Amino acid sequence: MIWNKAKRPNLRVIAQSLRANPADDRFFGSLRWLLPGMRVKRYAFLAALGMLCMFTGVVHLSWQTALLPWFLQTTLWAGYFSIPLWVSGGLWLISGLTLFLMGLRWMNRSMLSAITDPNSVSKQVYIRRKLEGGPRIVALGGGTGLSRVLRGLKMETANITAVVAVTDDGGSTGRLRVSFGVPAVGDLVDCLAALSDAEGLPELMGYRFQRGEELKGHTFGNLLLVSLSELNHDFAKAMRQANQMLRLRGAVWPATYEAARLWAERNDGTRVQGETALREKRGRIRKVGLVSLDVAAMDEAVKALQQAEMIVLGPGSLYSSVIPSFLPKGIQAAIQRSPAKLVYIVNIMSEQGETEGMDAYDHFQAIEQHLGRRPNVVLVNTACIPESLLARYRAEGQSPVHFDPKRFQGLGVQLVTGDFLEPGFAQHDPARLVKALINLR
Secondary structure, three states: OOOOHHHOOOHHHHHHHHOOOHHHHHHHHHHHHHOOOOOOHHHHHHHHHHHHHHHHHHHHHOOOHHHOOHHHHHHHHHHHOOOOHHHHHHHHHHHHHHHHHHHHHHHHHHHHOOOOOHHHHHHHHHHHHHHOOOOOEEEEEOHHHHHHHHHHHOOOOOOEEEEEOOOOOOHHHHHHHHHHOOOOOHHHHHHHHHHEOOOOHHHHHOOEOOOOOOOOOOEHHHHHHHHHHHHHOOHHHHHHHHHHHOOEOOEEEEOOOOOOOEEEEEOOOOEEEOHHHHHHOOOOEEEEEEOOOOOOOOHHHHHHHHHOOEEEEOOOOHHHHHHHHHOOHHHHHHHHHOOOEEEEEOOOEOOOOOOOOOOHHHHHHHHHHHHOOOOOEEEEEOOOOOHHHHHHHHOOOOOEOOOOHHHHOOOOOEEEEEOOEOOOOOOEOHHHHHHHHHOOO
């Protein structure tokens, strides 16, 4: 019989035709493994050969003359008339098991190599399985403070959700807000990089272009989120896609998917709009809010707050990072109703134009006033800051936030104090901070 090449079944065409009908695709999807170049069939055959050898070994080991037909007895004895059946059976069994395991291992590596590094799979699975049983923690804020806490938290649990303030209007973020009408993306990028398990991603996301008239000053991560927003015509969809793409150990959501704008009122009654304007004038702030009262909250952020075991506010700039993260009404209401423990991390240093002259209790009061709920726990650094560091911060108009425990007496608030300083800096050490948070469970 002459094989007609023209009539040879083309598996590639068959697989392509299955895509037209989802039901057929589900039923016949296994045919794709027969396509040329899949590098699966050879290893599957090796594993099947191993199973056949193991079966032969089992037959040898359990053989009894009265139970087997004469032709099988003849076959068994033909090659091994001088070898005991328990020896030949053992050899067949060991050889078959070796072939089966080799085929299975190579087949798995071949399939995994198409989507990831096979050598890292065991590590990733171990981390996920170990950490997915960790506490459900939602951290709110912005700036570098929140991203630093996330780097520490992701070593303790995979059930982390970051809810990020998106009212910043300076630098690259401000330019993109004006050009594309998107929320502030800078702090979102920092948090996405902090929670990602993708190798080299933090450096890539934080890369800032140094030349190019239009690109100079922008970071790759900022442009990535704006590009996703343009492709999806929806910033909320863009964030969902970013969470899926970047292999996060947790999730990062904006407090709102709208380009919300912040206003601030000072003690002297003057009011300004925008975070940049907020910092330009010295003096204490009385209150902040969003220009639009009906700013929509991100649904995923609200759901995470409803399921949280612990809610963490800060560290970060009180009036431009921490408070703006819960100003959307949906976020605020979810925190007010949540049975989770609410923890506020007081900043180590004051912020020029925001919290000058405010102590830890004043920070705590501002949170309660704007949120409508009193934090259950207040975490404060009480370690002394080296004078060499203080001199540098004073030159920038910053000073340590004073802490007087007597001002908290009678409020029923748990105070957690200690050395939370990162060596060489007047900022929180992520490892020490997270250890204190986990101990609160």
